[in-house]
Amino acid sequence: MVSSDHNDQSESAETASSHGELQGVTGTLTSRSIRSFVIRNGRMTEAQQEAIDQWLPKFGITFRQQSIDFEETFGRIAPTWVEIGFGNGDALLHMAEQHPEVNLIGIEVHAPGVGHALLGIQSKQLENVRIIQHDAMEVLQHMIAPQSLARVLLFFPDPWHKKRHHKRRIVQKEFVDTVSERLQSGGLLHCATDIANYAEWMLEHLQTATQLVNESGTHDFVPQPDWRINTRFERRGLRLGHDVFDLLYRRT
Numbered sequence: 001m002v003s004s005d006h007n008d009q010s011e012s013a014e015t016a017s018s019h020g021e022l023q024g025v026t027g028t029l030t031s032r033s034i035r036s037f038v039i040r041n042g043r044m045t046e047a048q049q050e051a052i053d054q055w056l057p058k059f060g061i062t063f064r065q066q067s068i069d070f071e072e073t074f075g076r077i078a079p080t081w082v083e084i085g086f087g088n089g090d091a092l093l094h095m096a097e098q099h100p101e102v103n104l105i106g107i108e109v110h111a112p113g114v115g116h117a118l119l120g121i122q123s124k125q126l127e128n129v130r131i132i133q134h135d136a137m138e139v140l141q142h143m144i145a146p147q148s149l150a151r152v153l154l155f156f157p158d159p160w161h162k163k164r165h166h167k168r169r170i171v172q173k174e175f176v177d178t179v180s181e182r183l184q185s186g187g188l189l190h191c192a193t194d195i196a197n198y199a200e201w202m203l204e205h206l207q208t209a210t211q212l213v214n215e216s217g218t219h220d221f222v223p224q225p226d227w228r229i230n231t232r233f234e235r236r237g238l239r240l241g242h243d244v245f246d247l248l249y250r251r252t
């Protein structure tokens with residue numbers, strides 16, 4: 001399992017990462033020292049493994065230090081959205097179905113989740129989704145050209161509750177700057193979380209980005225936009241009585 005034990009990352013992240021951080025991603029990870037995930041041995045069903053073997057070559061993009069040519073990859077010119085940490089892919093597939101006019105790239109390191117998403121892509125015959133099984137920060141930095149994205153979506157990222165693990169939260173200055181550079185003018189960054197402390201953290205970090213404007217009239221949260229369906233981790237948060245926070249920023 002990846003660090004997706006959303007509310008209890010009990011094992012030391014340092015220990016877990018040294019067990020297997022290089023497994024389960026395509027391409028070679030560069031030498032970033034602090035990552036927003038750890039890979040633990042996850043339960044992979046036979047169907048998920050088969051989907052990875054059979055469909056990742058077709059729907060996957062292998063990590064490399066070269067910008068993706070969206071037109072060549074999708075065979076058309078269309079707005080491109082990127083979902084970071086798509087989990088089992090429910091939101092990704094929903095957006096792909098609801099928005100056939102859009103190209104979607106999903107980034108996830110959790111192999112069972114990748115397998116699950118691939119099964120859905122294949123069974124729904126979705127032509128407008130591609131998967132990258134790699135660290136999203138590296139993908140954004142090395143594979144996405146500046147000002148090329150119409151949307152970046154980050155739903156229920158691992159909250160890394162303990163203060164000493166906050167450095168592992170994916171939303172950091174580096175993330176905000178990188179996303180900001182990758183968005184086209186008018187492009188959107190949409191984040192959602194059910195952890196109040198992480199919502200505040202997101203606001204604090206995002207308000208430092210001079211090229212991102214908060215879309216809520218009150219400089220904080222917006223009602224759930226219609227392109228986001230309730231995800232597995234959101235449902236879990238709701239069961240625990242958490243509020244859900246959506247943040248929406250537009251690139252100037």
Ligand SMILES: C[S@@+](CC[C@H](N)C(=O)[O-])C[C@H]1O[C@@H](n2cnc3c(N)ncnc32)[C@H](O)[C@@H]1O
Pocket residue numbers: 002003004006035036037084085086087088107108109110113134135136137155156157158159170231232233234
């Ligand atoms: C708490 S889960 C949420 C999954 C899904 N978005 C949802 O709402 O159900 C966070 C996911 O982000 C993935 N993740 C964390 N850091 C990542 C990174 N740097 N690159 C790619 N995936 C990452 C984890 O593997 C995990 O599946």
